[in-house]
Amino acid sequence: MPGRTGLTSWDSSWPPGTRIPANGLRPRSKRGAFATTWWGRRFTAAVEEAAGAGRLSRGRTYARAGQVVHLDVGTPGTRTAGRVLATVQGSRATPYDVVLTLATWDAETRAELADALAADPSALTAVLGGTLPESFEQLCLDAGLVLLPRSLSDLRTSCTCPDLVEPCKHAAAVVYLLAERLDDDPFTVLRLRGVDRDALLSLVAERRAARENDGDGGAAAPTRRARIGGPLPADDSFWRGRPLPPPPDPAPPAGTSALDALDASLLGPAGDAIVARLRPLLVAMTDRGSQNCST
Amino acid sequence: MLAVHGVWARRGALCLWAEPPTKLPLTGPDTDAVREALAPVLPRLAHALVARARGTVELQLPQPQSVGRQSAGDLQVERLPAVVLAPDRAVPVLLELADHEAGPPRGAGLPWPLEVGEDLRWLAGVAAAAATRARAGLLVPGLEQAEGEWWGRWYPLADRAWRRWCTTAAAVAPPAARAEDVGRAGRPAEELVGAVVADVTALVGSQLAAAQRATAVPQPVDVPVDGPDAAGAWLTALRTREPVGPEAPARALVELAARAESWRASASTQPAELLLRVAEPSEEDGPWLLQVRLRSLDDPSTVATPGEVRRGVGGEWGQDWDGDLDPWAFALAELGRAAAVHPPLLELGASPDADAELSAQQVVDLVTDGVPALVGAGFAVALPGRWLRPQLGLSVRARRPGEGPAPQGTSDVPSAVGAPGSLAKADLVAVDWTVVLGDVELDEKELAALAEQRAPLVQLRGQWVQVDADAIAKSLRFLRRSVHQAAADAPLTPLTQLLGQLASGTLPAPLVSLEGEGPLRSLFAAEHRTLEPLPPPTGLRAQLRPYQERGVAWMAFLDAHGLGGVLADDMGLGKTVQLLALLLSERERDAAVGEGHPAPTLLVCPMSVVGNWEREAVRFAPDLRVHTHHGPDRLRGEELRSLMSGQRGGGAPDLVLTTYPLVARDTDDLAAVAWRRVALDEAQHVKNLGTRAARAVRQVAAAPHPPRGTQKIALTGTPVENRLAELHAVVDFTNPGVLGSAPRFRERFSVPIERHGDENATQLLTTLTRPLVLRRTKTDPGVAPDLPAKLELVVRANLTTEQAALYKAVVDEMLAKIKEAEKNKNKEQRRGLVLATLTRLKQVCNHPAQLLADGSPFLRRGQHRSGKLALVDDILDSVVADGEKALLFTQYRELGALLVPHLEQRYGVEVPYLHGGVSKKARDAMVQRFSGRPEDQDDDDGSASPLMVLSLRAGGTGLNLVAANHVVHVDRWWNPAVEAQATDRAFRIGQTKQVQVRKLVCVGTVEERVDELMTRKADLASTVVRSTEVDGTGTGEGWLTHLSTAELHDLVRLGAEAVGE
Secondary structure, three states: OOOOOOOOOOOOOOOOOOOOOOOOOOOOOOOOOOOOOHHHHHHHHHHHHHOOHHHHHHHHHHHHHOOEEEEEEOOOOOOOOOEEEEEEOOOOOOOEEEEEEOOOOOHHHHHHHHHHHHHOOHHHHHHHOOOOOHHHHHHHHHOOOOOOOOOOOOOEEEEOOOOOOOOOHHHHHHHHHHHHHHHHOOHHHHHHOOOOHHHHHHHHHHHHHHHHHHHOOOOOOOOOOOOOOOOOOOOHHHHOOOOOOOOOOOOOOOOOOHHHHOOHHHHOOOHHHHHHHHHHHHHHHHHHHHHHOOO | OEEEEEEEEOOOEEEEEEOOOOOOOOOOOHHHHHHHHHOOOOHHHHHHHOOOOEEEEEEEEEOOOOOOOOOOOOEEEEEEEEEEEOHHHHHHHHHHHHHOOOOOOOOOOOOOOEEEOHHHHHHHHHHHHHHHHHHOOOEEEEEEEEOOEEEEEEEEOOOHHHHHHHHHHHHOOOHHHHOEOOOOOOOOHHHHHHHHHHHHHHHHHHHHHHOOOOOOOOOOOOOOOOOOOHHHHHHHHHHHOOEOOOOOOHHHHHHHHHHHHHHHHOOOOOOEEEEEEEEOOOOOOOOEEEEEEEEEOOOOOOEEOHHHHHHOOOOHHHHHOOOOOOHHHHHHHHHHHHHHHOOHHHHHOOOOOOOEEEOHHHHHHHHHHHHHHHHHOOOEEEOOOOOEOOOEEEEEEEEOOOOOOOOOOOOOOOOOOOOOOOHHHOOEEEEEEEEEEOOEEEOHHHHHHHHHHOOOEEEEOOEEEEOOHHHHHHHHHHHHHHHHHHHOOOOOEEHHHHHHHHHHOOOOOOEEEEEEOOOHHHHHOOOHHHOOOOOOOOOOOOOOOHHHHHHHHHHHHHHHOOOOEEEOOOOOOOHHHHHHHHHHHHHHHHHHOOOOOOOOEEEEEOHHHHHHHHHHHHHHOOOOOEEEOOOOOOOOHHHHHHHHOOOOOOOOOOEEEEEHHHHHHOHHHHHOOOOOEEEEOOHHHHOOOOOHHHHHHHHHHHOOOOOOOOEEEEEOOOOOOOOHHHHHHHHHHHOOOOOOOHHHHHHHHHHHHHHHOOHHHHHHHHHHHOOOEEOOOOOOOOOHHHOOOEEEEEEEEOEOHHHHHHHHHHHHHHHHHHHHHHHOOOHHHHHHHHHHHHHHHHHHHHOHHHHHOOOOOOEEOOEEOOHHHHHHHHHHHHHHHOOOOEEEEEOOHHHHHHHHHHHHHHHOOOOOEEOOOOOHHHHHHHHHHHHOOHHHOOOOOOOOOOEEEEEHHHHOOOOOOOOOOEEEEOOOOOOHHHHHHHHOOOOOOOOOOOEEEEEEEEOOOHHHHHHHHHHHOOOHHHHHHHHHHHHOOOOOOHHHHHOOHHHHHHHHOOOHHHEOO
8 A cells, every 4th residue: 555654755756636545434335425314415515515516526536535544523521522533645645634523512502402302202212223303403403402514614624734725625525424424323413512322311311300200290209329429519528438339359250251241243253253362361461460460 | 737639630640639738749858758757658659749740730629718628618729739640650559558548657757647538548449449350350452542543452341240339439439539620510420430440440451461462372273363454453452552553454443443342332231121012902992002111131020111110110120220321211222223123113103201002003014024123133022922923824625516514605515416426527526615814714704804894903712813904805705706606606616627726826815725525535635545445356466555555546536536647656666557456446347337348548658668568467467458559560540440449359458558659640540549548657758748749648638538538647756857847747637727827837836936945835736736646655654664675576678670670680590500500410509509699689688789899879869779778768767866876787798888878978977887897996986986975975076876887797796785776687697596696785784775676678589588487487596596507607598508499489589579669
């Protein structure tokens, strides 16, 4: 594979505008539209409205050619929330970094969404089942939330390439690949708004429980588990905890290892082979661990 | 006083801070004192307190009011100086603290008391628990991306027990541990525990793994390590603390990281699974319900709604719920997964909160489409216990008019029509149709009630039953129409027409049973065992075996009902004798009732077996008058007709034998005869409907001869050689139309069965052909006990005209030379002449090319030059079709050399030839290969041959060839002991099948006459053996040289019957 590793920055043998081949992410779509769902198309549409035909077509070519080397949807609750971080191999030896940015929802907004979903969880079920119902967007709008980008102002793009126009072909390529991911898992749309799946589920469940208790006329059935943590106290209890319980017996049964507790098939077709190669390492680590790693 | 606290900062580092005014790290004159005082007990903490790792931490701290911390005040963010320790330096400090639960001795050499805050102790406890687990090997490797590179990373094994402990640990956390400035609420405790555990585990894991860096960890040998793959690079990186090597493609790493994450997550399972339950209506006309429930994995009988589990009213097991996910949220997420498998679940309104109401049609759709998909994807689905999806079918009962009861749904038959004995209407039957749902017979009223509901789910006799409303309606219409017809104009149906209707595929529902009432019962039964056996014909010179008696009775029964049949017994089960017995039996019966002589039966067969039929008829049924319509001098036109009507003296023949080519040639002559029966031997010869012979036999058999009609019988050992169409052709000859037209049959049966292995079609075809095709195999339980272990047959072949001419020439030449030798009184010369001539005659009988030794072709224009070897082909066809094996013995090596290439070409296999010129080693190999099972052979150059040719001398003794159960003696060695010895190659211990031995002789030649001599004179065998010993020829033919010339002439002359066409 020429390109990334074989070329240095002073190598000028590549004429401008000639992309260096890369073996990056490959889309499913060999031809035709990248997004097949209505929600995925909203992302591509936001870019297509704003970009010229030339950049779009080169962006599609880039996406199909595997020029997008890396694409990561940011993790809610971290600095990367609301961002798509991507690396695209362009005509220079160093690949360009592309960042797509969406406005994330703050905790209060997420709580509003959770309220709305608690009232009618079917939309959430659908999203978890791989379909974003149009009612979901309406539900967000009713709560004053913008779920899907309406234009490029809702989906900002930036790229380290010299092209000053936004979006550039690299950003377009990233959006096309992103749209495919959204097709597969519509929850990614919510992740892009800074919403974590399990956190949202818990929040909705909590609201749901609260609603039910209200419905019971205040006959508040105890929730299963007291909320852990809560606001910090300003009094002396700030400094006090309770004793830790003894940890569970760590010794796994003889002849077994942690690997036996896991479903190797999730590692893919070669799962069993990988686990077989891991097993001796883990055994060796455990044997020696008791001797020389106590410090 | 020095009060030390700690927080685990979000950036993954331990921040140690001290209550003001003290600042960490310690500086100034106290430094040395602290280090010295703490060194014996807490050296690492001491080191940390004076470390150069300066930093700051922002904390929300309660503000002391005017008096002190006792009264409630506000929290304020403060930036404090701190010692910031990365995990590799922080963990030893925390572990050290955890080991010294009691803390340092107060005041021992310290300028002021040292206090360790509860927050720091709590952190130490969590870190120690995580480290202990990591050292116990409760670790799972993963991949993380940092600084633009991929790294191997160790994660805790988050099983249920560990998650539960983490939850508790979070619950007891001192708020001060969560004081890092992240908003009013403080850092969530569970997240904090997770972060500490993750960072500690990653550190300890990487240290443990790095300790293995030098040691080569043994790789299991059976795991292929093929170059720098992503997994391999990852495994290396786990030990080296280096980033994953550049040889692993980024794409593969992204995928591997995601897979490793879900792999890791599989350690944690909830104590429950989602259960989708379909509940039947609680009241009449109520809706069906689709319920979303949680079911305990430990106790599957415990089922509760997610809400009940959350509130703890669903039982104790709800307490076991792990981790962050609320039971309701878990149910919702699982329901989402289920909806991804079967999207209509959403439209149905499935929800963890309320049961969805379903219509009957929705239930049916869910059960039909959704349930298999959901169950296949691993979801638990519960259906009402008595859910039934019975098949709607038709059951047909045929009965002779006036016999048996008339069940509901039919009208009874007027007894005046088609009374028993009315021969012209012999195959008319009354038909009762019944609609069957599962195993429940529905009467018309019930059917009408079901049809009226037009519902996919109905309650029938207390059970919920899923039905096809369309099929119900169609069946009702069909039933009403049939009853109407029966009541009105057409109460009776020819049986063949009924079967044709069943075969046509026009029924509203599949045929589930076909039965007969009264005498018809046995016809439709799986075994024809209940047929009344006929009294054995007195004229039969053979003892019929029980299954043969049933076969005769079956053909007679079909005849009485105006039907034909296919007798498809395996080769060697005696089809010939069954037909002869049938002829004798009807002749005797007709004579008994004064009906006079029955009309003749025409038997059409391949030329090669005409002679055999003649001989068998003479042997088993000498009273039958047999006429052979054969040869150039056969009777034609008027002559034939007058013979048949008995005007040529000696009475009309009972059995007329002819060949397929002659039927085609003399069609009109033969069609003009009123045949009692037309029978086809080796009926597979008419499997191709387009041939002249096939058309001709139909024409001859179809000629109308009222009132009795012509019964059509087909005899074949292989009703289906290659294609089902062959069965159709044969059955359609015996019972025209019964399996529908050829194209329709192809569409309804051949294609579904041959291409798709359709079991329903197979079942239907079996049902429909059962009354009309009787097939017994040698292994049938009803047959096998009746069979002898060894069946010896003398099979007769005709000569071709070429053979006959050669034969006659050899005989004439011998007789002339003998006369000369006698004139010269040269006994030796005569003896030599006789023996040489016998050899030459046997060679002629085998094959002209063997006598002429001129290298002439085996076949001429595709036709056999030897009648005997044509018969060998017929025999071997059946053997090969049955998947069995045969040994062919000859005493002539030249014949073997002629035969082997022919057989190899005909059957497309290598045919081993074992003769005197084959080395011992090669012989052993041949025997081994021939005896091997087919599955042992596939690595060889082909499958084991089903055939083997052996020279009698070389192969007659010593070998064990029990893989074969057919022995063919192509030519005769007039010594029964030698032949028996050869036969014993196959007939010996280890043989599991019946052995069939065929000795071939040519009709009207010396072969047949010597065979008869030997059979007639039982003691001849010993004579022969004796003479063999003395004559020195070893061929057992020496005694022939002692015959007078006249006797010799009688023995060798060419009989008129020898010549074929």
